Structures are given as C-alpha cells and as structure tokens.
Amino acid sequence: MPGDSPRVFPVDEFVKEELYPGYRQAFGSQPFVAGPVRPFSSRDNERYWLRDSLHFSEGMVPASIATLDDAQTWGAQLGAEIVGVPPTRGSVNRLAGTHVYIGTIDVDTQWQVQARAARFGAYVSPVLADFGSYWTMRAGELQAAYEHFDNLDLSVMTVPELWAALRDAYAFHRRAWFIHFEVMYVLTANYLAFYALAEEIGLSGSQVSSFLSGQQTFYSRTDEELWRLAGLAKSLGLEAALTTGSASDMRARVRALPHGASWTASFDSFLAAYGQRLEETCRIDTPSWAEDPSPALYSIGAFLAKPAGFDFHAARAAAVAERDAQIEAARRAVNGENLARFNAALASNQAANFAWWNEEHNYLIDRRAAIPVRRATLELGARLAADGQITDPTDMFYLFKPELFAVMAQDAGASWAELRAMVPDRRAYFEYWRERGPSLPPMLGTIPDTVPDPIMIEVFGLSGRFLETMRGETPADGPAGAAVTEVRGFPAAKGVVEGVARVITTVGDLHLVEPGEILVCGGTTTEWTPAFGIIAACVCDTGGSLTHAAIVSREYGIPCVVGTAIATRVVKTGDRVRVDGRAGTVTVMAP
C-alpha cells in the first residue's frame, strides 16, 4: 500500500516499567553492546518487532531472561560488531509479558556501513578460506567445556562451590553464544552471496539451500537413532506400548513387557549419547531429554504410527540424489564465466555450509549451552530449599540472575525473604502469559516496507511479501476479509500434496499430529523434527530459506512453504488444503 500511512500494531498494551512483578532493571546492570532485553516502551511503536515463536513458544521465566540476554541479545550484538556485518548491529529483544519479540538495530549512516564493510572483509575472508579448521577449533572448545560441566559431581559440592559452578556455567553460556553468532554471520554471508549469485545468473535463489542439503548432522543422526529404536521396538513386539497411552509412564510400561528391559537399555544408551538437549533455546526451566525423555518417546511412537513406515535411509538417499540432480541441472543452465562462478560459490558453501551448521550448532549451542546453568541452578536450589531460603528448588527459575547474584554475594539490601515472597506472583504471571501466548500478534510496532538485515529475511522470513501481508492485517481480528482461501509464502521445499491440516501453536501439542496430516504452525525448531517423519507437508507463518522447517523438509522430501505470515489464522485444523512447495502457495479447498 504505497502512499498509505505506515502500519502500526501498537505496543501500548505491553508497555511496562517492570520486567516481572517486583523486578525493575538497574541501569547498567549488564555490560551491553547495544541494549539488553527490556519490556516494551511506547517509543517501541516506531520500530518493528517480530514475535520469535521460532525459538521461544511458551514464554520466559525470569532466570531464562538472563540466558536470553546472553544469546539473542548480547551474543548477536557482539557477533555483529566483531564480524562487522554492514547493515545491522545485531538483534535486540523486548518482552510482551513473558514472550520474546525480536527487532534489529539498523546501521543508518554511510560511514558506519563503510567502516563495517572493511572490517567484514578482513574478518570473514580468512575464516571462509579455511572454515574446517576454524569450526573444528570452536567445536572443540565447546566440547571441552561440556566435558568439564558434565563431569562435575554437583551433589558433593558445598553451597559456595555450587555458586562458583553456576557462575562458571553462566560465563560459558555467554561465550557459547558469542561463538554462535560469530560463526552464524560468517556462514550466512557465504550463503547469501551464493543466493544472490544464483539470482544474478538466472537460477532461483530458493534452490540454493537444496544444493547444500543432504549432509549428515548430529540431529539427523539423532533422528536416525530414534528410527532404529522404533525398528527395534517393532521387532520386539513393543509397538502397542509405544503408540498408546501417555508418555510419562511409557518407559515403565515398556520395561514391564517381555523384552522390554532390553529395549529400554538401548534407549538409555541412546539418551546418554543424544539426550543433552533442552526443549527450547535458553529455557533453563525445561528438562533435557536425559531428564525427561518424553519427546524422544513421542518421536519413536511417531515413526511407528506412520502407516507405510518410514525408510530413513531411502529418504536420505533420495534427498542426496535430488540435490545432485539439482546441481547438475543448474550447471547445465549456466555457462561460461558464470559456470566458474557457480562452481566456486558452491565449493565455498560446501566447505562452509550454513544448512549443515544450522542443525549441528543446535546440538552444540542452542539446546545444550544452558544445561550446565540448569543443573547448577537446580542443585543450588535444592540446598537453598533444604535451608528454607526458598520453598522449592524450581523457585530459582523465578529469580532474575542479578537478584540471585546479589543475594548470594550477600549484597546489602538483598534478602531471601523478599525474593521468596515474590515467587508466587511471578509463577502466576508466567502462567497468565503462557495462556496468552498463542493469541499474541506476530508483529508489533511499525511494519516497514523492507528490512535491511538479510538474516532477518532468510532466517526469520521478513521478506517484502511477508511484510506486505502484515500491513494488510487488522491488528486484533485476524486477516482482513474473511474469505481468504490462498496464502503465499516462500517456496522452501518442492512438491505438491493435498491433505488435512493440523494447526499447532506450541510444541507441546505436537503429539496431536496424525500421520499424513499437513502441519500448519508458527515455525518449527529442532524439537519439531520428529513430526517431519509422519507429516505430508509443512506450512509456517515465519521463516525463510534458512529456517529449520525449510531445511528439514528437504531432508525428509516433503513440500514446505514458510513465511506465510498468516497461515495459522487462515487455515483451521481439519481444513482440506493443497500445498505447492514450488509455487509457495497454500490453498484451502472448498469443503
């Protein structure tokens, strides 16, 4: 709507002075590059804010706000500074209640853009020249830290020792997130250069991530192991126990069956190797798989429930063959100098592959970096609860890191009694906002025509079309015009299917998905991956070519459309829909 006044979704309803009841951030309490996590203020109406349901679907407890601060806020800002990303100083976060919105800090003067561009060239060139060694070094650093933290016997530590371990865990968490963004900006630039080159030489940029698919990652190995465990269960006659009943007592029920103990032994060794993952990034209030294996059991059940079965190896081989065929077709379509450029860009991206790293780093950073914080927090919480300082070990999740640090350091004015008293209100506050989560608007503030940060476009899906769709939205009542029957998005994985839609707004409801259904959701993360073995197609409100759903759909060979902005509100569970993953359309069929 060029010429119209800018579209604003007011933040006013969420404007607050306090982050949580009884917690106001002290000025300068965090040494930030550009700005810490804050509540909305009325000035935030002037900028755009995207709900990050991609990473954080359920809201943040106070303790997880410290880990969020380290990650998407501080980590991104420092990474963008160090790497010298020209158009952006990284991301910045606001909370609506307990829910995370992400914005970017645009670089808006030419001098800064030029200075950053010079830094960017000097920094990124040597990294891309030998990405293998570079990442091996970073991954080695992370693994060494996990070895240290995993081997700490917290149960024998004194309270001062536990507090030191917690401080170590926070320091490591922050470091891990700096590595995350340092590497991510480098790889994204490599990928986006290939993307732009593809467009320039007459290929489609949307093909580029398929050229890079089919790589073995830690998560694809996890899925393969789950698939093997499903096969083992089938051969041992344990299918029924794994596909019915609740996950919470499933393990006990399986163990009681004939052969059940041998299967659970295999399952336990799987958890020892693959269980160090939290349900959501930064969410130290969620258990790891090792603590609560329900998500893994659900995945196994999903593999068993697929009527035709699912052949992991065949899907992989097909994905690799499809990738190679696409590369060959592209090579035939370009020639001369452009072929040399294509080959060089492909080689650079094969050596420093965002699509591969996206999954690999989820295991090494996103889902794991907060586990040492969680373990030390809970153990310390158990001692404090035994001493009567708090009521329950999980009360620790409802204390902000600066509050905990102040009281542990016995700062003047910090008292356990005061903190303890606030916990019930904060628990209620979290629950209140958790309920409201699914109804929060996907964007707040002023919707721009375009965003300059390419990472927001490719990872979060803020394409021009997405923004245009958002500008056409009425803030409260869903899409303008009730009779929308087609939504458009980014064509993330090719193929056309028709099927019954299942609209899911939180990963906790993933077990509702039936085999053969079309998953319609805000966005997916690693925790959603098991569903890809049973669904017929995937449709997301958010996302671009580099998002999880796009990458995983290609690996599983199902059509996928992302960045539709409104699919979860246009499509209803039970609707018959047609997904065209090449055209990027989702059509609601006449009943």
Next chain:
Amino acid sequence: MTDVVDLGDIRGADAGQVGPKMARLGQLAADGWRVPDGYAVTAAALDGWLPAPARAELARLFTGPATGHRDAGHRELAERAARARALVESQPLPAQLQDAVAAAHARLAARTGRQDALRVAVRSSAVSEDGHAASFAGQYETYLGVSGVDDVLRHVRKCWASGFSAHALSYRRRFGGPGPAGTEPVRVHDLAVGVLELVDARSAGVAFTLDPVTGDRGVCVVEGNWGFGESVVNGHVTPDHWTVDRAAGQVRTARVGTKLTWAAVNPASGRVGLSPLPDDLVGAACLTDDEVRYICERATAIEAAAGGVPQDVEWTVARGLPFPDSVYFLQHRPETTWSASRGSSSETGAESGSVTIPAPATGEPAFDPVRYALRNVFKVPGT
C-alpha cells in the same frame, strides 16, 4: 638487467626478471602490436629492497611460536598480515631505486607526450604467477589511475606488500609456497611491478581463441563491458558475449549482458573505481561487430605467434582514436595453462575437467563470497 626497464627493452625471455605478464607484453610491443607503453621494476630490484630491521621484524611476525603452528588463529594471522603490510608499505625504497623509477617515469611521460597529465596502472607481476597450478592468482593488487612519481613509488610498495594479505598467506598455507612456516619466511614472493600508461578505455574485456566452455577451437569468444576491463576480469558484471566463426570471420552469436556497473575514472580522485553504469549505456553492446571481428582476428594472430597454443587476451578500445588504432592489447596467456590451474586449485575438485574458463590474472578467484556479499547482499556502496 637494470633495476627498472622500459617496455621497449623487454622481451619474452625476460620473464624471470619482470614476470611473464610484463615479458609477454614487451614481446607484443616488439612485434609491433599496439600495447600501452610503460616500464617494469624487476623482481631482483625489489628482492633486495627491505632494510635489515624490517626483515627481522617480518621474520619475527611470521616465525614466532604461535604462528609457526598450522592452526594459528585466523584473527591473529589477519592481524599479523595487516602489521606486515603496514610495515612494508612504510619502508622507503632505496634512493637509487627511487631515482631509477623517477627516470623511467620521466621517459614514459615524454614518450607518451602526456607529461604531467600521465596516468598509469601499477600492476603486480609475479614471476611465478602464470606457470604454477596454484598460482596465487588474484592475490596481488593492481592500482589504476596512479599519477606522479611519488604516487607510483607508493603503489610499487603497496603491490609488494599485497603479498602479505591474510588471504594470500592463508592461500599459501593451503596450496604450498613459502609461507609463515616455511624456511624462507621473509621472502614470501618473487614479484616484479609493471607501470603502464593508462589507456583511456571506452570498452574493455577479454577474448579467447577457443570456446572456453565447449573447447570448440572453431570459434573465438569475446566478452566485454564499457569502461576499464576490471569489471569483466573481476566478474562484477555479466559481460556482453560474442562468438565468432574463425574460418568465416563472422559473428555467430551476440548476447548483450546485464551490465549495471563499470570501472571508470572517478573525476574527483582521478582513480579508477566501480560505479553504476550510465543509463544510456545499460543494455547497449560495448563493441561494434567490426571491432568484435578485429579483436578475434588479432587474438588468432597472437595464438599463431604463441605456437598455436590457445590464448586468452585482454583488450581495450581507447576513447577518441579512430578504429582500428583504438584497439589495444594489454596481455595474453596460454589458455590451457589456466584450464589446468583452475581444476587443481579447486577445493573440492568437483568441477575439475569441466571448467575451462580462465581465472583473471590480477583479479580475484572466479567467485569471492565476501566481496560478492558486500556488494550484492549488503549492497555497500563502492564495494
């Protein structure tokens, strides 16, 4: 051979002193081709250039215990490279060499009749550059539009220092050659520098005496853009593209490229840089059919003079001169050498054997993701 040699005194056999690029250009001039006039500072003159304290400092930078290791941090490598470059650029050339350059420059100004208005290109000319598989192509800099002796001297030092970029050092670490861990840490390269009159380019590009994609030797291929040739050899544009039937001497196919930028003289600085192509030139072919046929005919003659080995040739059409006097040849190389070096310098080897496009001599690898991202993704002006 003296430290500084006029182009008229350079022959093909002098490659060991002035690098194959300048040697071939000298031979072309001697054979009566229109080439830009100039002179070369020999590799030997520059080899003995750095004073002992600077050599010691370079040795310290690249042989310390931290960087002696293969996995030395990239950031540290970049920092050390930057310090090495700054150090090298700051060292004055020996007075005797400065005098020799000044004298050669004065002779060139007189020969061209341009005197103080003379503008030149200062080009790195690696002695080992063309002959090796991992040829360090694109590791050295070229500076266009330099004027005045002081500026020339400064850019001679910059050319030599460009061998110390982190990129070049990292490239050497991967593909061999004396590097930070080598036995000869200071003398990282054998580099001559060519100083050539800057031809006021209307259009420029390359010509191949075979189809570089299919290997068809029945055709010549010409690619070009408006302005200086850097936009073509560095891959900034999809150039205009012609194939010419060698036997018939007729243009067989003509395709106008998507040319949105060109390399042109910035009126403010006098230097050549990339800028948006003026609207009236976008979509217009940069050569007439007569010019295309003439370039192919001349390239074919160069191939014959080179013993029938397929060649790629850089050409420039000068502004304000009558055709065909307007057509200059800047350099040529055996095409097969480049085919082989492309294949073996590839990281994956995936494209070996199938790609025969020559890499630019003084530009970048076929695709530099960093430069491309700055230009086409982040859209940073001037990149």
